[in-house]
Amino acid sequence: MKKDNVYNTTLPIGRWGRLHLDYIKEKYPDVFMKLIESNDYCAYIENINIQAQIRFEEIIECVEKIEGNSLKLLDGINVIAEEIVLEEIIYKTL
Numbered sequence: 013m014k015k016d017n018v019y020n021t022t023l024p025i026g027r028w029g030r031l032h033l034d035y036i037k038e039k040y041p042d043v044f045m046k047l048i049e050s051n052d053y054c055a056y057i058e059n060i061n062i063q064a065q066i067r068f069e070e071i072i073e074c075v076e077k078i079e080g081n082s083l084k085l086l087d088g089i090n091v092i093a094e095e096i097v098l099e100e101i102i103y104k105t106l
Contacts, residue, residue: 025057025061026058026065028064028065028068028102029057029061029064032057032101032102033057035102040106043106060101064097067096067097067100067101068094068097071092071093072086072089072090075089075092075093
């Protein structure tokens with residue numbers, strides 16, 4: 013388990029959870045502080061991370077079924093999938 017000095021907690025929140033938490037901290041500092049102080053903090057961030065990872069994998073899988081699985085295409089799919097997840101989940105959920 014990684015020690016998170018910024019938020020003073022020990023929680024494996026994952027990549028997507030970290031991005032969402034950073035977004036809230038920057039754009040909605042009051043909401044961020046309430047979230048950190050609440051008992052729902054861990055479950056909320058874990059849920060965001062899981063939702064985002066599932067969506068990311070769904071997008072990759074869907075495009076691979078349609079377009080195939082070449083390495084050149086995979087790089088582009090990852091970028092597109094990441095942008096979709098950021099817009100649909102990371103920067104929208106509060």
